[in-house]
Amino acid sequence: MTRTTPPRPYDLLDLFPGLAGYGRPAVRLHPRRGEPAAEDGSIGGPLLWPAEEPWPVCGLEHEDCADEPFAYTLAWRAYLEDRDRREREGDLDWDVERRRADELEARFDSEEDGEGDATAPPLIPLAQLYYRDVPGLPWPERYDLLQLLWCPRDHPDAETPYNPVFQVRWRSSRSVGAVLDDPPRPLVCNGDYVPSPCVLHPEVVTEYPPNEDLPGALADAIGEWTERIGDPAAYDCAISAAPGWKAVGYGGIWGVVDPYPVECDCGERQLPLFTAASGEFDGGTGTWRPVEDAEAGREAADPVKVVIGRGYTLQLYYCPASEDHPNRTAMF
Template identity: 75%
Template sequence: MTRTTPPRPYDLLALFPELAAHARPAVRLHPRHGEPGVHDSSIGGPLLWPAEEPWPTCSLEHEDLNDEPYAYVLAWHDYLDDRDRRQKEGGLDWDVERRRADELEARFTAEDDGAPAPLIPLAQLYYRDVPHLPWADRYDLLQVLWCPRDHPETETPFNPAFQLRWRSAEQVGPVLADPPVPLVCSENYVPRQCVLHPETITEYPDALDLPADLAAAIRAWTERIGDSTAYNWDTAKAPGLKTTGYGGVWGIIDPYPILCECGERQLPLFTAATGEFDGGTTSWRPVEEAGTEWEFADPVKIVIGRGYTLQLYYCPASEDHPGRTEMF
């Protein structure tokens, strides 16, 4: 089913025609629970991975305070889905549910064995579904994987660590049938399997990242209407998981240029957000899901920090240049 962003509460181009020069397309992914296959765009689904290509691993240092057995986390997700289904069909005996949860936890034990840990799929994005991805003349598939543990020594510490694969799908050949999985993980970083309902929208820069005169005019406007969220949160940038555009709203730090080692300014590629929308961004709920309250607020159920966004950037000069990350 199509997902459509409702009209924004403010017509930014009518108010500030100069913004047109700064507009960029972004794609809201609108993930919803499903059973994707290797030929589908997905969050947390199986990847079209060449059978002869080694599966990526992580050899970085890990913080183990939030680690749990990976098999337990998958089983726990299945239990929660089943519990939600049973709750909709009738009432639950919560004493029984607590016993079931305790019994499930007792079934699984695992510890980090020190070997490089296999990564897990975060996103598979076919260009036919998700437009505006880089280098469409050479690739038609982007795969985003990450290590689902905290990394204390990385550029954005205490977050997952990304790896990317750019592919031409027709060149893959035989597909890896049974990818390896990690022994342990943080549940916060294990996405639920979702199919995608991509939607292209237009985004604008963070107000602090605009030319000074335009930023001042926007600030004066928000003060005049008494709504400090009118630009960044309500109109300029969409919440949730998405690609390209201007990425997430900088909330805990001020924006700054993300520069590659080559000197090129890197651009937002993939926005890993905590939830599709929250109490402050409910106006972004798709038109087709009006009246669903919180049912589709967080289909993927990953958690970044204390409910933040982990932004992945790429260098437009070359796909071989390492991407950078920032949390805000």
């Protein structure tokens, strides 16, 4: 099923024609719960991973205060989904549910959680993007598949501390050969960083730079306009950047830290590659809710079940000079 972003509530190009030159395509991925295969684009689904290629691990230090057994995270997520189904069907007894939940927690409390394992933990699949579905990904003359993995734990010494850490793989799917069917899983994780498997419904939209990146006169004019209409968030929340999981484009609304240019060590300004979000939209970005989900329940707002910080966004950048240059991250 396609997903369609409603028209923007304000026609800023009519008010500010100069803004048109700063438009940039972004791809809203619109992940929705499903059972993707390795041949599909996905969030949290299986990867088209060569059987002979070692599975990546994380060698960084981890903060363990929010860690829990990875198997418990999956089991608890499955229990909640089954409980929601029973609730929709009118077959729910809360006394029984409390007992089921207590039994599940007790079972994992009694099991070894692997916290004493000193080996580097394997990463988990985060996203698989086929170029046929997601236009605008870099180096299409060499690659047709982008794979993203991350370590689902907090990393106090990472560039964006106390967040998961990405690893990137650029591939030509034709060269993969035999596919790894059963990749290793970590013993423990922060459950907020484990994505539920989702299929994608990509949609290209136009984004515009954050106000602070626009030329002074244009930025001032847009700022004066938001004051005049009494909606100071009109540009940031309804025009410039789409919320949710997406690829390329401009990114997010700076708020956690002051804006800064994301630059590579080579001096090149890095560009947004992928955005992991705490939900698809919220009360402040409801105008981006797809037309097809107008009557949907809460599952449409948060299908992936990933939470970044206190509901933030984690963005991955790439250097346009070379895919071999280190990727950087920022949290909004």
